[in-house]
Amino acid sequence: MSRYYQTTPIYYVNDAPHLGTAYTTVVADALARWRRIAGDDVFFLTGTDEHGQKIDRASAAAGLSPQEMADRTASRFVRAWSELGISNDDFIRTTEPRHHSAVQAFLSAVNDNGYIEKGSYEGLYCVSCEDYFTEGEAVGGNCPIHGKPLEWMSEENYFFKLSLFEQKLIDYYEANPEFVRPLTKRNEALGFIRSGLRDISITRKAVQWGVPVPWDPGHVFYVWYDALINYATAIGYGTDQERFGQWWPAVHHLIGKDIIRFHCVWWPAMCMAAGLEPPHRIVVHGWLLVGGEKMSKTKLNQIDPVELAADFGADAVRYHLLRDVTLGSDGDFSYEGMVGRYNADLANNFGNLASRVATVVDRKCGGVGPAPRPDSKLAQAATSLASASASAWADFAPQDALELAWRLIREANAELEATEPWKMEPGAAVDGILGDALEVLRLVAILVSPAMPTACAELWRRIGMRERLSDQRAPEALEWGAYTAGAAVEKGSALFPRRSS
């Protein structure tokens, strides 16, 4: 059994959960769920990023203390992820004492190793990014990410000697070609490193809402530095070194493409500076666009994922996000696209197969599921499609994993249409056809469960499987023929009732 540690970025508490953060969290959840099926020991972390100037300013504007604002928004994230069926093992908040201890221990190690020095800094600063930009990076004096005017900032800071890690990072990238996925994003990060790294300011004096610098308490660590360390805090850095050693560096960070620099350049360098190995893998996803535009608070095109889940069901929202966005590329969300995908894939294909099989088993087999045939046409197709779908899950390609599972669903539907068991007399031929179809439903329930855990558990129960779905382990459970004949098959109501809009 190997260990698999999955993270999402921690979400900044100036903004409520929206479909963009839901997308990241659903993808991470599905990857973690697949790894549990694959037999790994999994630890899945998400949480909230609660320090920094932006929270300080926003809370003051709202008449709240920064902690009150953080508490309110963090609880909204906890609720949203619960509504979306997210299976995180921990929820970290950067204002927790365990995180303050870890940040101070981590950066003291970096300081003790000689990679921090005092200096003064001035430059163009974006409050939303909490980051400096060069004149070349600014777009007409504005932040290249937020499009808002940059402010000139000048202060006494501690600096991390990032420049010393330029060659070490290049060497690490070259020795570990899969470190950042997909390849286009890996090349983007490597290109940035090769263009030359400057030392970076890691503390703020003007800001109080942060983790104090242990050797100079008038300063706090810059929010981004503090935030990245959450990945170490949650597995015991600075508080439980034995536990930390069990999980690090088996970490898989899932991030959006707008935070590549922080995760693919600074973070591995910070780990090296603290005497740790860099994270095992960073998977970068694109943006989820709405009508071709990035979701943002100011553009008012945010969609509340909790409302969407209440409307369509959490499983359907999860399926749409995983199936219609290729991990690594930008995706576009629309309500019409969501309805179309729901009706085509869930109501018509998947739901129809499940209800058709249960109905014919009821009529022709007295409601008792027959055994699958060992060498049918469907058995061959299922064996290769299930194995390809499992490989796609393992290779961070949920869209392919689901498409392959749907090919299997379509094959099974086509086989039923070709043979029409509902027109046949009860007997061995009907039993074989329906046994095969039930076996396909069993395989599909396993393969699709990382995306739609609730519906798949319900299907699993209805086809009469006795062991628990969550106890199934790939690849053994994906071998053809494990459907237990003789079980009662339940018809039940439609898994995915068709929607008119």
Ligand SMILES: [Zn+2]
């Ligand atoms: Zn910005």
